[in-house]
Amino acid sequence: MSEGVDLVLFGGMTVVFIAITLLLGWYGYRNTKNNEEFLLGRNKTSPLIIALSYGATFLSASAVIGFGGQTAVHGMSLMWLCFLNLFAGLVVAFLVFGKRTRRLGRKVGAATFADLMGKAYHSNGIRVFTAILILVMMPIYTAAVLKGGVNSLAVITGLTDYYNYILLGLSLIVAVYVVYGGIIAVMYNDAFQAFIMFIGMLVILLVTWSYTGGITAGNEQLVDLWNARMGDISGLGVADGFNGWTETSSFGTREWLTVVTTFIMGVGIGALTQPQLVVRYMSAKSDSDLNKSIIIGSIFILIVVGSAYTVGPLTNVYFNDNYGMTSFEYLSSIGLGTDFIIPQFILEIFNGITFGEAFVSLFLLSLICACISTISALMHTIGVAGGYDLYSVFKSRKTGTQSDAQSINLNRAFIVIFMILVVVYCYYMPKDIIAKATSIFMGITAAALLPAYFHVLYSKRPNRQAAVVSIAVGSFTYMFSALFLNAGMCIFLPVCQMITGNAVLFPNTTIAFVDPLVISLPLSIISMAIVILVQKKEPNTTIC
Amino acid sequence: MSIFGLTDIWVIGAYAGCILSVLFCVVYSLKKRNEPEEEDDTDE
Numbered sequence: 001m002s003e004g005v006d007l008v009l010f011g012g013m014t015v016v017f018i019a020i021t022l023l024l025g026w027y028g029y030r031n032t033k034n035n036e037e038f039l040l041g042r043n044k045t046s047p048l049i050i051a052l053s054y055g056a057t058f059l060s061a062s063a064v065i066g067f068g069g070q071t072a073v074h075g076m077s078l079m080w081l082c083f084l085n086l087f088a089g090l091v092v093a094f095l096v097f098g099k100r101t102r103r104l105g106r107k108v109g110a111a112t113f114a115d116l117m118g119k120a121y122h123s124n125g126i127r128v129f130t131a132i133l134i135l136v137m138m139p140i141y142t143a144a145v146l147k148g149g150v151n152s153l154a155v156i157t158g159l160t161d162y163y164n165y166i167l168l169g170l171s172l173i174v175a176v177y178v179v180y181g182g183i184i185a186v187m188y189n190d191a192f193q194a195f196i197m198f199i200g201m202l203v204i205l206l207v208t209w210s211y212t213g214g215i216t217a218g219n220e221q222l223v224d225l226w227n228a229r230m231g232d233i234s235g236l237g238v239a240d241g242f243n244g245w246t247e248t249s250s251f252g253t254r255e256w257l258t259v260v261t262t263f264i265m266g267v268g269i270g271a272l273t274q275p276q277l278v279v280r281y282m283s284a285k286s287d288s289d290l291n292k293s294i295i296i297g298s299i300f301i302l303i304v305v306g307s308a309y310t311v312g313p314l315t316n317v318y319f320n321d322n323y324g325m326t327s328f329e330y331l332s333s334i335g336l337g338t339d340f341i342i343p344q345f346i347l348e349i350f351n352g353i354t355f356g357e358a359f360v361s362l363f364l365l366s367l368i369c370a371c372i373s374t375i376s377a378l379m380h381t382i383g384v385a386g387g388y389d390l391y392s393v394f395k396s397r398k399t400g401t402q403s404d405a406q407s408i409n410l411n412r413a414f415i416v417i418f419m420i421l422v423v424v425y426c427y428y429m430p431k432d433i434i435a436k437a438t439s440i441f442m443g444i445t446a447a448a449l450l451p452a453y454f455h456v457l458y459s460k461r462p463n464r465q466a467a468v469v470s471i472a473v474g475s476f477t478y479m480f481s482a483l484f485l486n487a488g489m490c491i492f493l494p495v496c497q498m499i500t501g502n503a504v505l506f507p508n509t510t511i512a513f514v515d516p517l518v519i520s521l522p523l524s525i526i527s528m529a530i531v532i533l534v535q536k537k538e539p540n541t542t543i544c
Numbered sequence: 545m546s547i548f549g550l551t552d553i554w555v556i557g558a559y560a561g562c563i564l565s566v567l568f569c570v571v572y573s574l575k576k577r578n579e580p581e582e583e584d585d586t587d588e
Contacts, residue, residue: 076550080556086565144584218551248554298569302562415559 001496005157005347005364006357013361017196017368021177023186028181035406036183039384041112045283047292053190053377054280054293055300056197056272058089060374061149061367062438064201064308065264068336071312072327073237074259075245078312084268093272096280098290100457104280112367112381113403114389116282116448118183120456121464124393131297131389133448134275134381137441139418144427144437145169148339150426151541155336156343156364163443170368174376176418179412183283186376189353193369197304200366203359204346205307208314211349221317222246224508225326236329239339239513245313254513262488262513263438269517270442276381281399308342315345322348343367379422383415419450430492434491439515440482440489447474450529466531474524481516489516 032038052301060066063085071078073115101116110116114134114140118127150170154163177185212218226244233242241253249255271277284290319330327341336344346363350356429437451468451474483495490496497503504512550556 076555077552078564079555082566083558083561086562086569091565091568133561216549223549223551225564246550246555279551288576291573294569298566304564306562 005360007157009357010361010364013365016455017365018212020192021173023190024192025177025181027092028185031184035408038411039388039407040283041184041187044184047289048296049187049191050280050284050289050295052194052300053187054277055297056190056194057276057372057377059304059370060145061144062368063305064370065152065339065342066148066311067339068308070263071309072315072341073338076313077248077259078092078263079309081268082309084264085301085305086298086313088268089271090294090301094290095295097272099287101278101281104457112384112389113278114385117295121462121467124466124469127389128393134305134385136443138378138382139425141437142375143422143429145371145374146422147368148428148431152367153364153451155340156347167423170372171419171423174372174379175416178376178379179415186380189376190373193373194300195341196369197366200305200362200490201307204311204363206374207349212314212317218317219246220314222327225308225316225320235329236326257513261518262505266439266443266515266517270446273445273453276377294325315341318345318349321427345531358519379415379419382418383411386484387411387522413423442476443517447478447517448522455528458507463532466528469531470524470528473527474520477520478516481519485511487512
């Protein structure tokens with residue numbers, strides 16, 4: 001697959017990129033004087049930095065290659081995920097959650113998402129649970145993003161023999177600048193990396209439309225390609241109900257359930273409770289900064305996600321023209337999965353065009369940016385969940401007084417330990433897991449925390465018992481659904497297989513194709529509403 | 545109805561939704577640019 005990659009050019013660009021990354025890490029180190037600056041860096045941000053950092057953290061390699069590959073298989077109906085990324089992930093996130101989060105964070109003196117939840121509910125238990133959820137689930141998501149990025153890089157450049165070195169090299173770069181530079185280094189590097197991603201994805205979109213002869217011609221060729229198959233879905237990697245790459249699948253079918261509940265709703269809604277994104281609101285100096293951020297953030301997300309999801313289906317036209325096969329069929333024939341559809345397409349389409357090798361190198365750099373911008377934010381969140389949140393509660397219990405940990409070095413130690421754990425995870429994770437791991441992480445955080453998070457922002461008297469019940473119900477039902485009901489997730493987490501002998505409890509039923517979030521989030525909301533209503537009817541009940 | 549070769553109303557709607565979201569962000573942000581900070585309404 002390395003044909004088309006000029007390793008000298010790519011190597012040169014990478015060296016410059018690493019130098020700038022470490023320079024920004026040093027800038028973060030120089031400007032981090034205390035733990036608050038390591039956690040939030042509030043006075044070092046601007047609307048531009050917040051917007052680009054939010055966007056780059058939000059959109060990992062998962063959005064570009066993971067979900068880009070999925071659109072090549074499942075079609076343009078996944079543009080609804082782009083819409084949800086914009087509407088839920090930006091408009092609702094900033095305007096409904098962001099401003100109140102920033103103000104509440106200031107009011108209670110919170111520096112992390114777990115800290116905010118714990119202090120707003122006056123509950124160390126909620127703070128500890130949120131921190132443990134981060135420490136348990138986030139390394140898996142981080143490992144999926146890292147593995148996906150390194151796999152793609154190694155295969156595209158033909159450097160598969162150097163897989164271990166690439167993995168360790170990327171991990172080391174992230175660890176160095178996050179450990180020393182804290183959130184300031186993370187956010188400035190995110191902004192720099194977002195700029196590269198933006199240019200890279202825009203070029204790829206324009207070159208793809210140029211190949212297909214324009215937007216309309218490209219879409220019409222995609223329609224013709226499906227019509228020529230006369231409804232035959234064998235070998236396409238889709239389920240019954242698929243109606244072509246430019247059509248929505250039939251309502252209620254397995255294909256529809258997979259696309260709508262797992263990919264669109266699972267990820268779209270889950271974005272609202274991402275601890276690493278919530279910190280971005282708290283880093284803003286004012287509401288005005290958040291208002292200004294959404295212009296840049298919306299254009300960034302539209303171009304990066306919209307390009308990946310538009311190019312994905314159009315890769316079928318290219319591979320059909322050149323090999324007489326769809327993207328999924330062609331990649332399967334050369335032994336690669338859906339995560340390689342976009343990289344393979346880019347390698348081939350830029351081959352032979354002017355500055356093609358430079359654009360391929362730019363794409364590879366965009367891939368590195370997408371990967372490490374997300375990983376750095378995740379590692380920072382993991383580190384402070386241990387070194388700040390858990391240790392603060394431990395210290396408070398030990399001394400008998402409420403106080404927050406102030407040790408930057410403890411946060412750094414947690415980042416290093418968990419970075420090593422993430423690298424170890426990379427060696428044990430199955431292939432093609434990027435999109436699925438993203439969906440699981442976002443799903444469980446939403447099911448467990450979204451109702452409690454919304455409640456604490458909008459209630460003048462947040463009800464702690466209701467929050468605890470909602471968190472418990474959301475977490476338990478999500479895990480139960482993921483481990484015993486959902487066919488897609490049980491492949492990666494075969495607990496049901498080990499206990500019952502069957503992959504899922506109800507095979508070949510609709511429930512096996514419904515994402516766990518669709519079951520657990522409503523239950524989490526209902527349980528919270530019931531506790532609030534019951535306590536309102538009991539006048540002697542103390543509401544916290 | 546065909547827009548840029550697309551005929552499925554849901555797919556067209558998804559693209560339209562994306563563009564409208566960006567337009568909303570631009571208009572909202574410009575309108576709020578000169579407004580004073582809102583009061584903190586989470587205070588009891």
